[in-house]
Amino acid sequence: MPYVDGFVLAVPKKNLDAYKDMARKAGEVWKEHGALDYVECIGDDVPYGEQTSFPRAVQAKDDEIVVFSWATYKDRATRDAVMKKVMDDPRMKNSMDNAPFDGKRMIFGGFQPFLELH
Numbered sequence: 001m002p003y004v005d006g007f008v009l010a011v012p013k014k015n016l017d018a019y020k021d022m023a024r025k026a027g028e029v030w031k032e033h034g035a036l037d038y039v040e041c042i043g044d045d046v047p048y049g050e051q052t053s054f055p056r057a058v059q060a061k062d063d064e065i066v067v068f069s070w071a072t073y074k075d076r077a078t079r080d081a082v083m084k085k086v087m088d089d090p091r092m093k094n095s096m097d098n099a100p101f102d103g104k105r106m107i108f109g110g111f112q113p114f115l116e117l118h
Helices: 013-032 076-088
Strands: 003-012 037-042 064-073 107-111
Touching: 003 013, 003 076, 013 037, 013 064, 013 076, 064 076
Parallel strands: none
Antiparallel strands: 003 064, 003 107, 037 064
């Protein structure tokens, strides 16, 4: 089974087009450096929960939309190599400095799948 990186963040609705442009370019870089898949999803049914929820996790404001994304790799070693190449890629330099969202509220992590049903 592939290794998975997951990301959750809040994007101001007014910046959604800029985020989509940034995500498209980032996805191309990830894929070029070895990611198997790169997927970006805009929240469509993500209610604000009383205790926990996607919006709460990223401290989404009323004028923001939750984005959930992931990338897959052959394995953890490949992911580590891809991430190093992505972070060293000149196209990605300063991308977080100019990001159309608050990167401090982004949640991310690597996951080892244990079950996959098709």
